[in-house]
Amino acid sequence: MTLTTTSRPTRSASGAVVPVLAFAGIVVAVMQTLLVPVIKDLPQLLNTSPSNATWVLTSTLLSGAVATPIMGRLGDLYGKRRMLITSLAVMVIGALISAFTSALLPMIVGRTLQGFAMGAIPLGIGLMRDMLPREKLGSAMALMSSSIGVGGGLALPAAALVAQHTDWHALFYGAAGLGVLSIALTLLTVPESPMRAEGSFDLLGALGLSAGLVLFLLPITKGSDWGWSSATTLGLFAAAVVVLLLWGLLELRVAAPLVDLRTTARREVLLTNLASIMVGVAFYVVSLVLPQLLQLPTATGYGLGQSMVVAGLCVAPLGLTMMFTAPVYARLSARYGPKVTLILGLLIIAIGYGGGLGLMSAAWQTVVTSVMLGAGIGLAYSSLPALIVGAVPASETGAANGLNTLMRSIGTSVSSAVVGMVLANTADHVGGVAVPTMHGFRVSFLIATAAVALGLLLALFLPRPNRQAASQLRASSEEEANLARAEEVLRGFRGRVLDADGAPVARAKVTLIDRRGRQAGATLSAEDGSYVLAVPAEGPYVLAARAAGHGPHASSATHAGDDRPVDLDLSLPGEAVTA
Numbered sequence: 001m002t003l004t005t006t007s008r009p010t011r012s013a014s015g016a017v018v019p020v021l022a023f024a025g026i027v028v029a030v031m032q033t034l035l036v037p038v039i040k041d042l043p044q045l046l047n048t049s050p051s052n053a054t055w056v057l058t059s060t061l062l063s064g065a066v067a068t069p070i071m072g073r074l075g076d077l078y079g080k081r082r083m084l085i086t087s088l089a090v091m092v093i094g095a096l097i098s099a100f101t102s103a104l105l106p107m108i109v110g111r112t113l114q115g116f117a118m119g120a121i122p123l124g125i126g127l128m129r130d131m132l133p134r135e136k137l138g139s140a141m142a143l144m145s146s147s148i149g150v151g152g153g154l155a156l157p158a159a160a161l162v163a164q165h166t167d168w169h170a171l172f173y174g175a176a177g178l179g180v181l182s183i184a185l186t187l188l189t190v191p192e193s194p195m196r197a198e199g200s201f202d203l204l205g206a207l208g209l210s211a212g213l214v215l216f217l218l219p220i221t222k223g224s225d226w227g228w229s230s231a232t233t234l235g236l237f238a239a240a241v242v243v244l245l246l247w248g249l250l251e252l253r254v255a256a257p258l259v260d261l262r263t264t265a266r267r268e269v270l271l272t273n274l275a276s277i278m279v280g281v282a283f284y285v286v287s288l289v290l291p292q293l294l295q296l297p298t299a300t301g302y303g304l305g306q307s308m309v310v311a312g313l314c315v316a317p318l319g320l321t322m323m324f325t326a327p328v329y330a331r332l333s334a335r336y337g338p339k340v341t342l343i344l345g346l347l348i349i350a351i352g353y354g355g356g357l358g359l360m361s362a363a364w365q366t367v368v369t370s371v372m373l374g375a376g377i378g379l380a381y382s383s384l385p386a387l388i389v390g391a392v393p394a395s396e397t398g399a400a401n402g403l404n405t406l407m408r409s410i411g412t413s414v415s416s417a418v419v420g421m422v423l424a425n426t427a428d429h430v431g432g433v434a435v436p437t438m439h440g441f442r443v444s445f446l447i448a449t450a451a452v453a454l455g456l457l458l459a460l461f462l463p464r465p466n467r468q469a470a471s472q473l474r475a476s477s478e479e480e481a482n483l484a485r486a487e488e489v490l491r492g493f494r495g496r497v498l499d500a501d502g503a504p505v506a507r508a509k510v511t512l513i514d515r516r517g518r519q520a521g522a523t524l525s526a527e528d529g530s531y532v533l534a535v536p537a538e539g540p541y542v543l544a545a546r547a548a549g550h551g552p553h554a555s556s557a558t559h560a561g562d563d564r565p566v567d568l569d570l571s572l573p574g575e576a577v578t579a
Contacts, residue, residue, distance in 0.1 A: 016189040017131060018140045021124040022147045024088065027178045028117045028429050029151025030159075031091055032060065034171045034290075037160040037308050040304040045168060048104045051225050059108045063115030064216055065409050068209045068512050072402025073258050075126055077201060081192040084123040085166055085398035091117035092179035099172035114175070118409070121148060122401035125385045130193035139330030143383030146326055147168025147209060150410075152320040156291070157312030162239050164308060194524075196513045208247035208400055215240035217410070220417045229409070268391040269400070271458050272384060273407045274340065278455030279380045280411020281418075285448035286356075286373050288419050290315050302438040304363050314366050321374025321383065329382040339462045340387035345379030346456040351439050352376055353449045358441055380455075384408075387462070404489065415451075419444045492534035493557060495565040504529025505570060508547035513554075515540050543568060 035057065038045065067087070070462040075083040093111025101107055121144065124411050130142045162170050168294045219226070219236040226232050251257040259576035263269060294311035296303025306314065357364035385401055392400040415561060428441035497508040510520040511530045519540065525531045535541065539558065546552040550570040 016185075017191075018128070020126060020185045020189050021084075021140075022150075024084065024120045024182045025124055025144055025147025026154070026371055027088070027182045028091070028120050028177075029148045030155040030178060031095070031117055031175050032064075032148075033115050033151070033155040034159045034565075035165040036156060036307045037312070038168050038171075041168075046102060046104045046107060047449035053107070055108050056111050058218070059112040061221060061409070061413060062214055062217055063112045064118035065115075065213045065406055065413075067116040067170070068118045068122065068257060068406045068409065069116040069402040071116070072122045072126070072405075073206075074109070074201065074398070075119075075123045077196065078088045079192050080126045080130070080188065082409075083354070084120055084127070084190075087117050087123065087181050088179050088186070092176050092183070095172045095176035095179060099169050099176065099337050102169075109488075110172070115269055117179070118405065119349050119402065121145070123407050125197075125401045127190065127193055129193045129389055131191065132150035137553060140334075141385045142329040143323070143326040145381045145385045146322040146378050148381075151325040154316060154319050157309055157316050158424045159486070160308040160312040160371070165301075171506055200256055202251075202254055202256060202258040205247065205251055205254060208243065208250060208414060209258060210249050212240055213406075214246035215243055215338050217413055220413050224421050228421075234565075238316040247354045263392055263400070264403065266391060267461075268387065268463050271462050272387040272391070273404055275346075275455045275458040276384050276404055276407040277414070278451045278458070279346070279349075279377065279384070280408040281415040282373075282411075282448045283377050283381075283408075283450040284412040284415035285353075285419055285444050286318065286370065287315070288416065289444050290370065292368060292423075292436055292552070293360060293441055294363060296435070298434060299525035302360070304366075305378055306363055310363070313369055314363055317367055318370040318374040318377075321371050323373055324548065325378030326382060329379055333383065333386060333541065338383040338390070339459065340385065341379050342459045342462075343456060345376045345381075345383060346452050348376030348379065348457060349373060350376075350449055350456070353445045355453065357445050360438065360441065379568070381408075396438045409451075411451075413446075418447060422447065438577055492521075492532060492544060493541070493566050496529040496531045496569065497531060497547070497568045498529060499550060499570055505547050505550065508545050508550070508568075510568065512540040513544060513546045536564075545570060 016280050021138045035042070039505040042056060042387055043050045046053055046056070071083050071087055091114050094110045094116070096110075098107050098110030101110070124147075124318060125141050125143045125420070128137060128144060132140055159171055162174065164167075172290065215236050219233040219240075223233050226384060241293075248261060251259055251261050264273070265306050275548040290386070291311045293302075294304045294314055295308060296305070298305040329341055332344070350370060355372065359369050384404055422443050423436045423440040426437050426443065427434040428437055492548065493512065497505040497510065499505050502524070503525075506525060506529060508525040508529070508531075510523055510525060510533060510535045512535065514520045520535065521533045523531055525545075525547075533543075541557055543557050544552065544553050544554040546567040547570060553568055553570050555566070
């Protein structure tokens with residue numbers, strides 16, 4: 001069983017923690033977006049074929065997908081701040097490699113290393129859960145979750161401006177500089193979380209998941225080049241199914257798996273992850289369609305004839321609106337819960353795409369569409385980590401949010417493949433050049449609407465969060481937070497941890513184990529030996545305590561809604577409990 005500590009860091013979190021962690025997420029998004037303005041020129045810039053040039057983008061996607069759940073688990077085991085800094089450092093190295101080369105192979109190596117930064121998002125969310133008081137947690141996680149869209153929206157016009165007026169390698173120098181700044185700010189302002197999951201890293205599970213993801217995502221990203229019915233594409237899909245099934249069987253047998261599939265299979269976690277895929281699909285469609293529509297020449301009859309920079313500025317409100325949605329989400333979630341805000345966000349996205357079908361004839365109309373979609377995607381993205389955090393133990397926050405971020409990445413990958421295929425099959429060929437059509441753009445918007453409808457259906461079946469999760473995520477003021485803490489004391493066990501002389505034992509690990517032998521909570525005793533543990537339901541439990549220099553002790557206790565203290569005497573042998 002995984003044991004954790006839930007005490008606050010010895011170094012208190014400053015008010016800069018949230019903006020610094022959100023800035024790290026924005027830096028990651030910038031890294032993903034910085035090549036968008038020069039995508040069509042990559043074959044010429046790298047002196048290679050168009051099919052080979054796509055590996056510059058595909059490599060980042062694959063490494064990001066692999067790194068996200070792995071870095072999340074490593075963060076749970078060895079420290080989320082440490083792994084966050086590691087992710088950013090690897091990104092900086094990759095950016096510098098890319099900055100110094102115009103050859104294909106070193107560029108792919110650099111872009112692969114940059115993809116490791118994707119792990120920063122779930123690690124940042126995990127740090128927030130471990131350090132922040134409840135009254136700040138909702139809006140903070142919302143901002144962190146939305147940072148990937150915020151950074152992407154803001155980076156597009158900035159990258160376009162740089163690409164138009166300087167050497168394109170400056171994009172990588174800028175990304176490396178932002179990465180170094182993010183590392184420095186993290187070192188200065190973000191303390192390490194004391195929360196740890198016990199156990200070892202599941203190396204075989206990591207290798208299996210990595211192989212399965214590569215085999216699955218590779219044909220998705222390259223299927224249009226290889227042919228969707230080709231032997232290579234179908235063979236890789238079949239291999240992915242076999243590898244992921246074998247990996248799943250392995251994870252079910254491992255004591256400390258990379259991904260706890262039993263937790264992942266819970267209704268609230270499974271439905272949230274599936275809905276995340278749909279939100280990822282919806283998010284990427286607008287990023288693919290509007291820039292192309294804006295830059296197509298007016299001679300096509302529907303193109304808006306804007307420059308690369310203007311096109312980026314028109315799409316930038318998507319990210320800005322997502323950023324400003326975070327505090328709105330916090331208020332709505334505090335009142336109605338993250339399930340309701342997810343449903344509301346999906347409804348707004350559907351309205352945005354539905355209205356966008358008729359708002360494609362002027363640049364200002366694309367701005368309106370971007371704002372509407374940004375509001376909906378911001379609410380939806382903000383709701384996802386809150387739903388995950390409310391459904392998994394604190395020791396699995398990093399890994400669980402890493403898997404959720406991976407689901408969003410899978411959604412964007414599927415969106416890129418499907419929309420790319422639609423635009424290619426509906427394009428007009430003028431002088432040997434494929435020109436996307438308005439019909440293709442509208443079909444893409446309809447695909448996004450269908451994905452949102454499916455996501456909405458999944459969200460409707462999400463269960464209501466339990467009372468303990470609600471008290472963690474809904475407190476929107478200090479008074480509400482204090483009330484929630486008081487309610488927890490009345491709904492749980494409290495007492496003191498004592499030694500052989502009856503003296504209090506500080507920083508003893510106290511673990512609550514339910515009747516099925518599963519961890520139901522954990523904490524550290526305070527300086528006076530006191531502890532408080534909330535219970536999910538009334539009934540029999542085992543309270544296990546241990547501390548350095550003392551033998552372990554476990555006692556049976558039944559919670560029946562009363563408030564009797566339960567002291568744990570480490571001088572007694574207690575019961576034998578496998579934790």
